[in-house]
Amino acid sequence: MKTTGTLAAILGLISSASAHYTFDKLLVNDKQVGGDNTYIRKHTNGYMPTKFKNAPSGSITPLDADFSCNKGATGAQQVISVKAGDKIGLRQAFGANGIQHPGPSQVYIAPVTNAKADKGSDWYKIHQSLICRQGSPESLRSNAWCSWDENNVWGVIPATIPNGQYLLRAEHIGLHGAHDGQAEFYYSCAQIEVTGNSATSIPGTSTKFPGGYQASDPAVNFSVWGRSTSYDVAPGPDVIPGGTIRGSASGAGGDKLQTVAGASSSAPDASSGGDSSSPAPSPSVSAPSSSAPAPSSSAPAASATVAPAPTPSAGPGNGSGKGKGKGKGKGNCTRSFPRRAAAVLAAEIDGAAGKQ
Numbered sequence: 001m002k003t004t005g006t007l008a009a010i011l012g013l014i015s016s017a018s019a020h021y022t023f024d025k026l027l028v029n030d031k032q033v034g035g036d037n038t039y040i041r042k043h044t045n046g047y048m049p050t051k052f053k054n055a056p057s058g059s060i061t062p063l064d065a066d067f068s069c070n071k072g073a074t075g076a077q078q079v080i081s082v083k084a085g086d087k088i089g090l091r092q093a094f095g096a097n098g099i100q101h102p103g104p105s106q107v108y109i110a111p112v113t114n115a116k117a118d119k120g121s122d123w124y125k126i127h128q129s130l131i132c133r134q135g136s137p138e139s140l141r142s143n144a145w146c147s148w149d150e151n152n153v154w155g156v157i158p159a160t161i162p163n164g165q166y167l168l169r170a171e172h173i174g175l176h177g178a179h180d181g182q183a184e185f186y187y188s189c190a191q192i193e194v195t196g197n198s199a200t201s202i203p204g205t206s207t208k209f210p211g212g213y214q215a216s217d218p219a220v221n222f223s224v225w226g227r228s229t230s231y232d233v234a235p236g237p238d239v240i241p242g243g244t245i246r247g248s249a250s251g252a253g254g255d256k257l258q259t260v261a262g263a264s265s266s267a268p269d270a271s272s273g274g275d276s277s278s279p280a281p282s283p284s285v286s287a288p289s290s291s292a293p294a295p296s297s298s299a300p301a302a303s304a305t306v307a308p309a310p311t312p313s314a315g316p317g318n319g320s321g322k323g324k325g326k327g328k329g330k331g332n333c334t335r336s337f338p339r340r341a342a343a344v345l346a347a348e349i350d351g352a353a354g355k356q
């Protein structure tokens with residue numbers, strides 16, 4: 001640790017803005033709408049992560065009240081009108097250099113009366129992004145994840161939720177330090193109003209922020225430094241019926257988007273284009289990634305009942321929670337990572353260690 005401390009400090013200065021990130025620009029169907037924070041609540045945490053342990057100076061933990069929309073978040077000027085099938089992305093600020101931390105992304109919504117003022121109470125997960133490239137223990141530390149190198153966290157508005165105003169919370173969790181209790185949470189809230197739906201209640205299970213994540217949760221007390229090649233433990237509650245899951249726990253099947261079944265029969269599904277009773281969700285969301293190999297447009301998404309559940313091929317506990325310790329993990333990581341990502345992660349892990 002000590003020997004790399006100075007180098008890490010230098011790398012940290014150079015790369016801190018790209019190593020960390022926050023989200024301030026809203027994308028609707030991949031096009032930016034408004035300017036910085038027009039629809040996304042501004043918070044006071046800059047690009048610093050939220051962590052259970054060794055939170056950066058001035059930041060918060062997932063147990064703090066502001067874990068919903070980030071520290072000191074205040075209402076944005078406007079509320080964006082969206083409809084079922086719209087792809088909503090929260091794009092990185094500060095140059096949007098791409099997410100280069102291994103880990104899952106989640107999108108939650110909380111119904112509110114006034115999206116400019118209310119805080120939200122019950123959060124429903126409408127999107128889960130997992131692993132898109134099946135690979136090795138090494139790739140689980142980098143580009144196995146669907147979100148790797150992408151500059152926004154996105155989800156799709158379900159047809160299964162009622163019209164009205166919501167806060168939409170997009171989150172990425174960096175798992176590189178999670179074996180040591182230092183999973184990193186990056187998140188912001190957009191203010192949306194859903195129109196065109198006919199549902200009268202939100203299906204599925206909600207959670208609270210804070211409260212929804214605990215330090216002991218397998219999803220955040222997880223090691224990417226073992227032999228595991230999969231992530232069988234998505235954080236938070238299940239994606240609601242009508243919500244979407246991108247990729248899978250193991251990456252088998254590649255970069256595919258599946259709609260969670262179980263919604264009422266009036267709900268259109270994202271892959272078939274929907275029925276005639278409501279605006280057709282855009283089928284274009286099923287091939288979202290420019291660089292991902294083989295998005296499976298032929299995937300039988302219509303009938304698939306997906307849950308963020310384990311695949312049978314990798315038992316829980318295979319490598320998870322059993323990291324070899326910071327030093328060794330980092331050394332082996334550095335060799336197999338793209339150079340820049342390795343430097344960023346090395347700097348960050350060292351930085352975190354130095355704060356202990």
Ligand SMILES: *[C@@H]1O[C@H](CO)[C@@H](O)[C@H](O)[C@H]1NC(C)=O
Nearest residue numbers: 181215216217221222321322
């Ligand atoms: C994380 O998992 C390890 C190994 O299973 C365990 O020893 C440790 O107590 C867990 N940490 C928390 C915060 O629960």
Ligand SMILES: *[C@@H]1O[C@H](CO)[C@@H](O)[C@H](O)[C@H]1NC(C)=O
Nearest residue numbers: 227228229313314315318319
């Ligand atoms: C653990 O992972 C290794 C390497 O990927 C694999 O050979 C082994 O079968 C796995 N064990 C279990 C219990 O999943």
Ligand SMILES: *[C@@H]1O[C@H](CO)[C@@H](O)[C@H](O)[C@H]1NC(C)=O
Nearest residue numbers: 324327328329330331332333
């Ligand atoms: C990396 O892993 C190899 C075996 O896979 C091991 O021999 C080596 O000591 C490790 N290096 C570090 C720095 O931990």
